[in-house]
Amino acid sequence: MRSITRRKFLATSAASAAAITAAGFMGNVRIAHADDEIVIASLFDQSGGLDVYGTPMTMCTTLAVEEINAAGGLLGKKIRLISYDPQSNMELYAQYAQEAALKEKVAVVQGAITSASREVIRPILGENKTMLWYSVIYEGGVCDMNNVVSGATPLQMGDPVVEYGMKNYGKKVYYIGADYNAPQIIGDWGKKYVTEHGGEWLAKNLFPLDVTEFGPEISKIQAAKPDFLYTCLVGGAHISFYRQWAAAGMLKKIPMVSFTFGVGNEHKSLKPEECDGIVSAQPYFQELETPANIAFVKRFQDRFGGPDKAPYLNSVGSGSYIGTWFWAEAVKKAGTIEREAVLKALASGMSWEGPSGKLTVDPASMHCIQDVHLAKVEGGSWKVFQTINQLRPDDVKDRCDLTKNPATAEQFTPQL
Amino acid sequence: MDLIGIQIIQVLSGIATLALMGAGLAVIFGMMRVINFAHGEFMMLGGYVVIVCTEQFGINLWIAMLIIAPIFVGLVGLVFERILIRFLYGRMIDTLIATWGLSLFLIGVVTWIFGNVTRGVQTPLGAYSFGDYSEKVYTLVMIAFTVVIYLAIFIVLRRTKLGLIARGTMQNPNQASCLGVSPPRVYMVTFAVGAALTGLAGAILAPLNTVIPTIGVSYVAQAFITVITGGAAAFTGTVLASGVFGTVRQVISFEWTPILGQVFLLITAVILLRIFPTGITGRFFRRST
Known part of the structure; x- marks a missing residue:
């Protein structure tokens, strides 16, 4: 050699x-x-x-x-x-x-x-x-x-979706996102909103963009027992989270609202059974x-x-x-x-x-x-159910x- | 109690994932000393085979995953061994450059065919309850597959003539040649088997993750760290290193954050390689495979 x-x-x-x-x-x-x-x-x-x-x-x-x-x-x-x-x-x-x-x-x-x-x-x-x-x-x-x-901005997209979650699901919020400045700051805005509105901010956990293994985090979320999950995951590798979440049978157990879901066409990559019910607020669908x-x-x-x-x-x-x-x-x-x-x-x-x-x-x-529109994934597509005018x-x-x-x-x- | 149980399953799953990612590399890098930078892309190909077979041709998921994916990726490995790798045995840095090129080429070809779009297959088998916790059945299946794959590797290498020839040729090709073995052919077959194992790993992990042409980068570093830390006895080493890293990462991820989990995995690797510069099996289990 x-x-x-x-x-x-x-x-x-x-x-x-x-x-x-x-x-x-x-x-x-x-x-x-x-x-x-x-x-x-x-x-x-x-x-x-x-x-x-x-x-x-x-x-x-x-x-x-x-x-x-x-x-x-x-x-x-x-x-x-x-x-x-x-x-x-x-x-x-x-x-x-x-x-x-x-x-x-x-x-x-x-x-x-x-x-x-x-x-x-x-x-x-x-x-x-x-x-x-x-x-x-x-x-x-x-x-x-x-x-x-x-x-x-977070005030226009994050607050409405968290507000929806707190109104419909409960006050305990668990946040996960990608590990760079945007999800970090969006999480801080979320925490500000939740604590100011009498909710409980359980955690903010961030993942490097190439992480595909979410098993421990999914168990951890179950242990924390939030009323709903707030996500700001980004990119192809992170779509694995939604897949593993659904595979663990969690989609129907803990509801999910998201800042970013759909922006990377996640709902088109996943099967409807893996993402139906996720709620997001976006200026456009x-x-x-x-x-x-x-x-x-x-x-x-x-x-x-x-x-x-x-x-x-x-x-x-x-x-x-x-x-x-x-x-x-x-x-x-x-x-x-x-x-x-x-x-x-x-x-x-x-x-x-x-x-x-x-x-x-x-x-x-x-x-x-x-305007910002609230929508829920149904059968793999967004169903807009509420529009908030001129935020x-x-x-x-x-x-x-x-x-x-x-x-x-x-x-x-x-x-x- | 439930919490401890679910954590044990997570740790086993973390170990199995690393061991699975490392298996093919343990052959290609551990045994053959080819720095295969296209390792992640071989895994990516395995994932695409599963997607194409199940979505386009309606083939059963398990057949696509366990049979078609390793055969296909093994053949791809065979082709590139013939046209590229076989000229580079013994030239480790050159294999790095060549397989880096191969990795970019494979990403390019797959992007050209399928587009830079995230694809995936749904995780089969559903979920089970473990006390308060709910977990996917597929995790257990993946752990079982990993155990079976490693048992098969050990049996083939230690107990069959084929394994003896492969190990002998890697140790001393000239001597093997004197004994009537054709080293180029053994290299070719071994590389193809390594590629097949890599494709199989990619296929088994596909229903847990997403598949995108660039997903290889998520795998390649972890696979290399595991195999290098494993050391000279590639398979025993990979299992040991997976055991250490999988436990460290999953426990830290669970107790603190996933970022710290990654950080501690790397710190552990640095410490291990400082103590055992030739890998864990450079010190222990030196006579194993």
Whole structure:
């Protein structure tokens, strides 16, 4: 057997690491700006672990741009969309955000999926005076004039679903989630709500994203005897939890409400017997039976290969459609693509009505006042049973007021 | 009392999961010294075989899991042994790079065919009650399968001529060759058996987890840590290491948090490898398999 020296090992591994990094820097040959077009960028992962979220988001952005162009464009110009693919890689997020802002000088970046990637590009785009529109449901608290958020916050999604649980199931709540900032903070918001409303917060247990073995946790939950379980699990590996929970016969014993269930199309991966009865509150469901949504779903499916091939739409995917259209309406109102003017138009309390209902910008936080729908999984699909109209994104109202302090650019977390 | 009972079952299940993940790697890495970075992807393939067989062809779950999955993944292993691995025996770091490539290739192919979509089969057999607690029957079945698989491995390696030839060839291919054995053929078959065991593990774990092209990363590190800590006598070592790690992880996960469970598993591994640099069986049970 040939021996391996440390030097040889280092050389070989360094060479392969370099090869992989180099692969990331290839690509993106583009034509220069023409005067009759407005360039915008989307930054959603279309490959790597997050492509389940990023691919429908890119499709929705594309659809919105095509619709705006078909309706005569924006300020008499066509929109050209540059769809970057950061490949679930934070370095590429930074690189593409810089490229979009400095080289392409885009009017807006529709971007970021996870909170981690948003926090990478938010300061870059802020420094380079390029507007960022974030349309994903998240842990709330970002207070930044340059970052318009149309995604829902814990106050808009978490509180209603916990309230539903406490009203219908009981006061003892057990929380499990994925181990990174968003589920961590969402859990803290949950704890705040539960303790302030006379409930008992039994536990907050977080799991690394690659954990697939939930046996001990399931026994532990049974030992704690909660009235209901509140979940914020994320990603493919964590779907195992729902499967193992059902297999242990728990689905009918302890009810479950969730912040994230369905956002990764979990109810499509699992069998109906494994997830029926789970309740979630989201700003958007494909099953919403409003005329605007039925028409939107049809346009989306017609554009992307029919009902069988087009991906299922949830609040994450549809978010970028809403974000792109809302931004375009703000440009129309402002009469220019200049960042300050567009932000001012939005901050005037501007509203827009899309497939998820009416959204209104709250000037204090640059988040959106919007409708939230409560739904239960039945036969593997969402059954919307209640709509709460026009919930305010007041999560950090006590600390964030951009009308008074427009220079704020930080993320606030719950004070327990 | 119920709590202790259910905890014992959880610990056994944790041990069985690790032992199952490590079985194929104990052959390919433990015996053959091939650093198989595509180990997780072989498991992933086993899971997909179960899904395709049960969903597309309506084949019985148990037949798909216990027969078709190991045969299919074994054949895949055989093909890659012929076109890739056989040139790399004895070049451990090169096998790492080559199988890393193989791992990316398999993820790519499966994503291309099935899409990056989470799939899965429902856990069969339902639940049983244990005092106040409710647990899935399948856990017990998985533990039983693991015991049977390891018994079979020990019997084949210790009690049959085939096992003797395999062990002899791995120890000293030149001597084996002098005695009329064809080492390349033995290597080929052994690699295929390792791949088949890996596919079987992936198939048995499929109804407990989800299957997605990238699920391999959830398995590969745990399998390597277990087999490396096990040491020279690959199978005895893997069983011992699974026993230690499974107990540590499940008990800590239960008492504190799953993150601490992972942390303590790794701390235990570091301590064990500091005390026994050549693995547990580098010190104890050296003459076992």
